[in-house]
Amino acid sequence: LATLGNESAVETGAGGGRVSPDGQRVTVARGTAGNLDVWVLDGVRETRLTFDPADDDNGLWSPDGRRIVFQSRRSGVQDLYWKLANGTGGDLPIVTSRNSNVVNSWSRDGKFILFHRLEPKTGRDLWVLPVDGDRPGTPRPILQTGANERMGAFSPDGRWVAYEADSAGVFNIYVRPFPAADGGQWQISVDGGQQARWSPDGKEIYYLAADDRLMAVPISTDGATLAPGRPTALFDARLGLRPENGGGAGYDVALDGRFLVDVLVDDGPTSSITLVQNWRPPTTKQ
Helix, strand or coil, X not given: CEEECCCEECCCCCEEEEECCCCCCEEEEEEXXXXXXXXXXXXXXXXXXXXXXXXXXXXXXXXXXXXXXEEECCCCCCEEEEEECCCCCCCEEEECCCCCEEEEEECCCCCEEEXXXXXXXXXXXXXXXXXXXXXXXXXXXXXXXXXXXXEEEECCCCCEEEEEECCCCCCEEEEEECCCCCCCCEECCCCCCEEEEECCCCCEEEEECCCCEEEEEEEEEECCEEEEXXXXXXXXXXXXXXXXXXXXXXXXXXXXXXXXXXXXXXXXXXXXXXXXXXXXXXXXXX
């Protein structure tokens, strides 16, 4: 993982990561003996947060940094759990169903957790879980169509949701208002896009293009309407994790504007060894 802007890097196992609200810690999914768990890194310590024999991954911070919500396959499908970020207490299930769920985003006011669910008839749909302090509410769908809608992200003011959908045959980035998802739709990416993120001030949307470049699109809003600008490339992401099923985070944006990116590390040129079997040195005549 590398943070861009104030350059630094840390080696991880399975990769993926989310930055804490204070910008000092990162969650990652790390494999141990074939099992994924959520770990917390702070640049000095590496603390394992989950210990269940099922896979646990995709840890997402609450806006106050007190909790981490993650997904786990303890029931055979992915359900959502949360746990105190300091590691105390148990893992509390907050979303359970017969179908898999993937955590996406937590609104900055702490009142909603956005996730997508795989439904047999409608594919991946966007759902929201209301949160009242320490009490999770009842989840409800906010966008269900015949297409796949996944990997949603709340805008900083909580009025918009950016997400990816394949309604046009290829995944692109779109935006809808929240909580009324029927108030219009705006397409953000042009030739394919995944993993939308908002800039900390809400004036840009970032996404991954089909060629693995990280793109930025200026956003302006006026009441109930939204106007996207022209996408521009920021840098080549070189992602080490690009989940095609929308199951994890390939990059994140800290509140100070730095990017956390799971990059493929170039180990440099490799050398080769040629092995010749049954070789005998030539004989010399006396």
